[in-house]
Amino acid sequence: MSQFTNKQVGVKEVPRFDKWVMLSIQHLFAMFGATILVPLLVELPPAVALVSSGLGTLAYLIVTRGQIPAYLGSSFAFIAPLIAAMTVGGPEGAMIGSFVAGIVYGAVALTIRFTGVQWLMNLLPPIVVGPVIMVIGLGLATTAIDMAMFVPGTDAEFSWVHFSTALVTLAITVIAAAFLRGFFGLIPILIGIIGGYTYAAIQGLVDFTGVQEAAWIQVPDFIIPFATYTPQFHWEIVWIMVPIALVTISEHIGDQMVLSKVVEKNFIKKPGLHRSLFGDGVATVISSLLGGPPNTTYGENVGVVSLTRVFSVWVIAGAALFAVAFGFIGKITELIAATPDAVMGGVSILLFGIIASNGMRMLIDNQIDLGIKRNMIIASVILVIGIGGAFIPIGEDVEIAGMALAAIIGVILNMILPGREKDITSGKLFDADEHDRKNHKIV
Template sequence: MNENQKIVLDVEERPNPGKWLTLSIQHLFAMFGATVLVPFLVGLSPGVALISSGLGTLAYLLITKGRIPAYLGSSFAFIAPILAAKSLGGPQAAMMGSFLAGIVYGIVALLISKLGLKWLTRILPPIVVGPVIMVIGLGLAGTAVDMAMYKNPGAENLVYSNTHFMVALATLAITIICSIYFKGFLGMVPILAGIVGGYIIAVFAGLVDFQKVIDAPFFQMPDFFIPFVDYTPSFSWEIVSIMVPVALVTLAEHTGDQMVLSKVVGRNFIEKPGLHRSILGDGVATVIASMLGGPPNTTYGENIGVLAITRVYSVFVIAGAAVLAVTFGFIGKITALIGSIPSAVMGGVSILLFGIIASSGLRMLIDNKVDLGNKRNLVISSVILVIGVGGAFVKVSDEVSLSGMALAAIVGVVLNLVLPGREESEGNQNLFEEEQSSKSEVA
């Protein structure tokens, strides 16, 4: 009861217009830096990413019956798969892969609604998901460092630049300082603060070209990439092998986010409106993004942090942020300004962000009390890490290959299912164990 008295705005409460706008802008800032960073890294339109995140969030709120205050933004887990898909078949291949990932979410949501959660627990325990999440972060480490150190990241002949590296390190320092030492607004948006601070430093270092910002119109149509309009979709098993295994891993991440959100708000969202609705909302948001040319969407921990700090749980505030994101996507000056951010600035922020992704996998192992002194657990985690980070691949055919994170996830699932001693080694490894305890707490 005391917790309820501390709530500023509950889930169904609507704030007055002035407060509504202010609170929604705060959520917009919380997701903005990370949401535009993903398309920047994979060569997609930041404006489209903003629009697809806003539309995806609105769809999510409708599917979950307006009961879960969650904002959806660009997923970092799909950065490497999107780059791999683009290298194979261009942006149309990446969009087809994103579409298929969204369909996987829908299938899993249907299975959960019919069969419950135990089957998913068996396939994706923390001893598999934790190391795979670490692979996601560590596999992107080279991308972050290249962006930070070189004038031309991604080129065949890299050109080192002290200026770029110093700007990247300054951006990283600002992000860390805001994250650790600031408690108010800056403490909630360290990524955005780092990008803004790094951008200002980059201006003085002569790394920013404002001409495109000056030439851009105030309102403009974003660079949508729509199937059957801009390209003809084509199915490929190789794209399936790249994207689908990642979707399975992000499902476990999504469930973890729902547990955290349930604790923050004081309601059991896994039970009501149900995890199947939440996962379906994620899937529909990802399908919407793939239809527009944006990256896959996922629930954002940054915005859950805002909920925890402000104790404002209103879905109307989240919906307001989504509408603002869609509006921003049509403002040409904003899209051009995002495009003018030097790669060194994004590299500096990415060093921390990708490291946090890797560390969150480690945290999953710790939080679920996974015993790495157990030989079985040690074998599974070790094999996943080396296969994933080492870039191992298996050629199934001339057109289909399994590589990197996808191969690591599949090998991890297989090892967990076939190695003896699963019951003895698990301990408290059930990602969904808190479902039952949270039911009693809420009751």
């Protein structure tokens, strides 16, 4: 909706009220589909995800001193870890894991504040992070297919009705992503879910009982420590969540570089990567204390900022307030909760593939040469260990498994194999600032 403004709106500038409301709603729709998809996939309350997303974004804006126009929503990278954590300790265990992930963000942010970012770049270079991101997407492939093809609650009972619903959802999402432009081109996930939901309702797959019984104003099903449950610490959950938190921190750096380019301000330096990363950590901690999934900055909303040239943090704050309000509208949250698994499966086929493709894109963008044995070894080992589901038991009830194990082994291989100190593309010592200028052209 770039017609709302004929000029750039600055980071601190407040738009006219009617434009402010419409631009905030636009950001709300841009994040809506993805933010509610994550809790639906991991069986957490979508209303809580909306509320925690809004509150987390407001906290992020405060931590970054109102200098970065970024919206935070549910993180896709934590889908598989959350599912694994829930098998160990239920939803409450998943919240403990999310809390620990937020603390890790904060610890890394403080370390960056006093030591710089070079150590993190050396620990998590693209040759490690790229394949781990691919594992995150490909490891969820069977989850998407199961939701798309089979009747929920059965032992792999194939259903043409469910599969056709998934295919219709997928087709609508693909068409929206490939052919729509402007604002609608930024919300293909939401369009796909709405289209698939409509088709599923026609097929009789949607149960509207909960919608009919829900009140218009309704308190979400928060999961609050010492109020709804007593926290119990599990080392296995820590080993599941922490390695993925380190990977998403690397993704966070990339997001800040992209946003810096869009807004033409170097957010890595001011307000500083340590502040933006700490803001992410605070948002994730807030989410864990309410019962929502971990939060992360959203590329969809960066796209809206780029399209409209409206950089105002006041617009982002407005979207956050709308998200919180939506979480308390019972009819809407029950309508979301009634979304059939087949619809989720259809849109997930594309989304999980995109996650994996983004890992490949990271390798390409950073000119990683897989013809070099060192790079081939690291990528190959990460992919097979992560997708194959390898695990290492530690003690009686603790194990390091899947993506977490793949990430740890990837870091170890990167540290011990020869050539780690060299930037493969230039043959010189790797320098974070030079890497930023060369690959992301930060102004």
